[in-house]
Amino acid sequence: MNSKVKLDDLNVHFGGTHAVKGVDIDFPANSVTAIIGPSGCGKSTVLRAINRMHDMTPGAQVSGRILLDDTDIYGRGIDPVAIRRKIGMVFQKPNPFPAMSIYDNVIAGYKLNGRTRRDEADEIVESSLQRVALWDEVKDRLKSNAMELSGGQQQRLCIARTIAVRPEVILMDEPASALDPLSTLKIEELIEELKERYTIIIVTHNMQQAARVSDVTAFFYLGELIECGVTKKLFTTPDKKQTEDYITGRFG
């Protein structure tokens, strides 16, 4: 498998805290990579580094390289806005824009950037909602407020919003942790389908979820990458003692 995103000696500091320590990983294209590990191990920090979200955090410092295809996204002259169009992100808590309708939420990536053509927009909205299997549930009330949807529907709406701008990579930060089991199942099925077109990197607390949805799993502990490998192997015969202790529930 050829790699889509590659971390090369990635370090993240927050003020005096060294949150992510010298991480090297290859994220293969058109597959799902799960990042697991106990709270505070730096998994979300790694994820947020991949679409330059730390640019917004005062005191955060990222060093090392992150390659998207062969471009260093922290390289000189690289516009973080252009990077974020290629690398979308779905957050832990569903965060639709509260003042917008369902329709406007899906097309928000275009509308907020001030470029939409009516016929084009209709098509993007429909195909994006189709792809997250939300179209049938909302097609009769596209103009109603997005906050009227259930939590699970809101999260699928957020995923639709993300894929509407046609990214290449989708980052998911515990996308199902605020949802009920049924909604979680729907999100997981969706991830399975989405990987045909996108490279997906998902942070999850839930090891069963990682085992269910991912092809590759990376285990983090205290800011370091302990082990990264094919999911099935990592969960059955891990190389490292720490990984085994964590996945068998002995700590974390």
Place this chain on the structure above:
Amino acid sequence: MSSMTSTSQPAVEQTNNMRSLPLRHAKNSLMTILMGGALLAVLFPLGLIFVHIVKMGISSISLDFFIHIPQPTGEAGGGMANGMFGSLVLIGMASLMGIPVGIFGAIYLSEYGGSRISTVIRFCADVLSGIPSIITGMVAYSMLVVPMKGFSALAGAFALALIMIPIVLRTTEEQLKMVPTSLREASLALGVPLWRTTLKVTLRSALTGVLTGILLAIARVAGETAPLLFTALGNQFWSSSLTQPIAALPLQIFNFAISPYEDWHRLAWAGALVLVVTMFALSLTARYFGRTGHKN
């Protein structure tokens, strides 16, 4: 301590409770009465002012008051139309100057600024809002009236704008800070630049709160007299020129109230009533906006 006694001697604890119950009721009533009294002490001055102004002013409120300018001394009738118009002009111009500066400054503080410079700016804004308004007037006098060789509406509006800026700045900043980070991130993650995110997501979500702040700032300067004394100066006649002295309601109230004429006193009371009712309405509108804002 008492919990220890209660575990070792539950019976004694219970009788203690029983005995102290009337005392606790008495204390409770006393505190309730004290707080009720404090509440009345807050409401009483407001009620007194309002009732007094209505009593003195209502008889002089008539259509004439709103459509005529003051009559020469000795002639009956007349109104304060020029003062009300002048106040509108002054507030309008002050808003044009002060609101954008306040809002953009707040955006800088909340969305862009580093923490050290933000602290300095915030401190300056707080000091600025604490400066007595007569001094703001003096500054406008020396910066605009002296070089332009004359009192003007422009100078008056400038002085009022200086008062509005810190109010708009701080309220807008507070409102922007209340917008959840997750919304900004949602927009940024879609590849929307920070400036568009700020205008179309962050500021938009905070809009009702920002409007509330603007209305409160307007209500504050609508009654300001001191900064206008030697900037806008006041005018007995119609004037809409920005480079000429202009009438303003608070100034007219001041001049008429200290005059020796009974007629003018009545007009001053009527002016006061109009001013107070306007400010009341502004505050109520601001509250209404504030409430609907929080519901969303």
